Amino acid sequence: MNTPRDIETLLQQQLQHGMRMQIRIPGNPRYLAFVRRLVGTLSAAVNLTGHPLDDLKLAITEACTNVIKHAYKYDARKTLALLVNASEHGIVMTLRYEDPGFEPDKIPQPDLSQLREGGLGVFIIRHVMDDVAYFCGSPSGTVELRMIKFLPCTPAERPT
Amino acid sequence: MKIEPTVNESNRQATIKIAGELDVHQSKMLKAAAFDVFRDGPWTYIFDMAQVTYLDSSGLGMLVFLQKEIVKRGGELQIINLKDTVYKVFELTKLTNFFKLSVAATPGHAP
Numbered sequence: 001m002n003t004p005r006d007i008e009t010l011l012q013q014q015l016q017h018g019m020r021m022q023i024r025i026p027g028n029p030r031y032l033a034f035v036r037r038l039v040g041t042l043s044a045a046v047n048l049t050g051h052p053l054d055d056l057k058l059a060i061t062e063a064c065t066n067v068i069k070h071a072y073k074y075d076a077r078k079t080l081a082l083l084v085n086a087s088e089h090g091i092v093m094t095l096r097y098e099d100p101g102f103e104p105d106k107i108p109q110p111d112l113s114q115l116r117e118g119g120l121g122v123f124i125i126r127h128v129m130d131d132v133a134y135f136c137g138s139p140s141g142t143v144e145l146r147m148i149k150f151l152p153c154t155p156a157e158r159p160t
Numbered sequence: 161m162k163i164e165p166t167v168n169e170s171n172r173q174a175t176i177k178i179a180g181e182l183d184v185h186q187s188k189m190l191k192a193a194a195f196d197v198f199r200d201g202p203w204t205y206i207f208d209m210a211q212v213t214y215l216d217s218s219g220l221g222m223l224v225f226l227q228k229e230i231v232k233r234g235g236e237l238q239i240i241n242l243k244d245t246v247y248k249v250f251e252l253t254k255l256t257n258f259f260k261l262s263v264a265a266t267p268g269h270a271p
Contacts, residue, residue, distance in 0.1 A: 029185035036181075036214070054245045061216050065184050112254040117224045120217040120253050127252055 019045055019086035024079045025064075027072035032061050039084060039093070046086045052149060055128035056091060059147050062121040063095050071099035071143075090130070090150040100141030104134035161186040162211075163193040173204045179211030182219030190219075194226050203235040210241035215249050227259065238262060 021042055025031045036057040043053045064080060072078045081096040110119050126132050131148040161180030168174070174197040180186060197205070207223075209215075227237045240262040242250070247263055250256050 029183070032183050032185055033181055051245070051248075054248070057214065058216055058249070061183055061214075065216070065218055069184070110253075115224055115228075115255075115258045117221040118217070120220065124217055124249070124252060 021084045022081065024081050026076045027068045027074070027078040027080060028076040029065065029068055029074075032064055035060055035064060035082065042084050042086050043091060046088065046091070046151065048086070048091060048149075048151060052151075056093065056149055059125045059129050059149075060093055060095070062125050063093075063145055063147065066121045067095065067097045067099070071097055071102065088151065090148060093147045095145045095147075097143055098141050099136070099143045102134075102136055102141075102143050104136065161189055163189060165193055165197045167197050171204075172199075172202060173206065174199075175206040175208060177208045177211070181214035182212055182222070183214065183216050184218035187219050187222035190222055191226065194229075198229065198233060199235075200233045201235070203230075203233070205230055205235055205237045207237065207239045208241050209239060209246060210243075212246055213243065215246045217249075217253070220249060220253060220255060223259070224255070236260070 019042065021038065023038065025035060039056050039060050040053060043049070043056055048056070060082070064082075067080050068074060078098065083094040083096070085092045085094075107122050108119065110116060110123050125147060129147045130150045131146075133146050135144040135146065136142070161178070161182070163179075164177040166175045166177075176190075176193060176197065178190060182190065194205070223239070230237045238260045242261060242263045247261070250259065250261065
């Protein structure tokens with residue numbers, strides 16, 4: 001069986017041929033650090049580092065944590081599929097999981113004037129990513145969360 | 161994640177040095193370590209987060225929970241040496257208003 005370190009090495013080799021990664025992880029919080037490392041490896045391949053990379057790691061961890069806690073209720077037999085596409089324009093992270101009945105419009109806005117222990121995950125994701133969208137309503141109950149971070153463009157690339 | 165608690169009974173002060181990534185998986189370890197040193201009364205608890213490289217809403221939630229517990233026991237919590245990337249999460253969620261935060265004025269740390 002491959003260890004997370006083996007998988008990271010394989011991923012780095014694959015990245016030389018294309019900036020796309022798809023993995024499936026168990027609904028267990030112990031894999032969150034591993035997911036952050038993978039996203040970091042992929043982002044480095046398109047020279048995305050520093051604060052934007054911190055934002056990506058924060059967003060993907062918040063997203064996976066929400067699924068594990070609220071949709072899967074820590075049932076590690078259930079899995080999440082993570083797809084990351086990196087290009088010179090930015091990073092697109094797509095998380096696919098099962099949550100029949102999920103209604104993203106009903107996620108409450110946190111009241112930041114109150115001291116609170118939870119309910120901040122989606123607020124953080126929306127704040128650190130440039131575009132966030134949920135796609136749901138399929139008969140199978142599959143939910144897709146798409147998060148995009150654009151890379152800063154150079155003056156030559158900027159549209160006139 | 162690594163946690164090193166130090167208790168000074170005469171000063172009524174306990175320092176917990178935390179190193180690593182504070183997410184939902186690791187924050188339970190912090191809870192256990194903190195409850196080991198918690199005492200009733202006017203104690204000061206210092207969480208030294210100089211070596212914390214990642215914090216998310218689950219880690220924040222645990223810090224909020226521990227602060228509430230400390231206040232309930234009559235104590236006070238100070239969180240020191242936050243890195244930029246970690247301080248930013250406090251700022252984003254406006255929790256800077258609720259915690260006594262002390263940040264080192266060195267490169268890589270919040271102002």
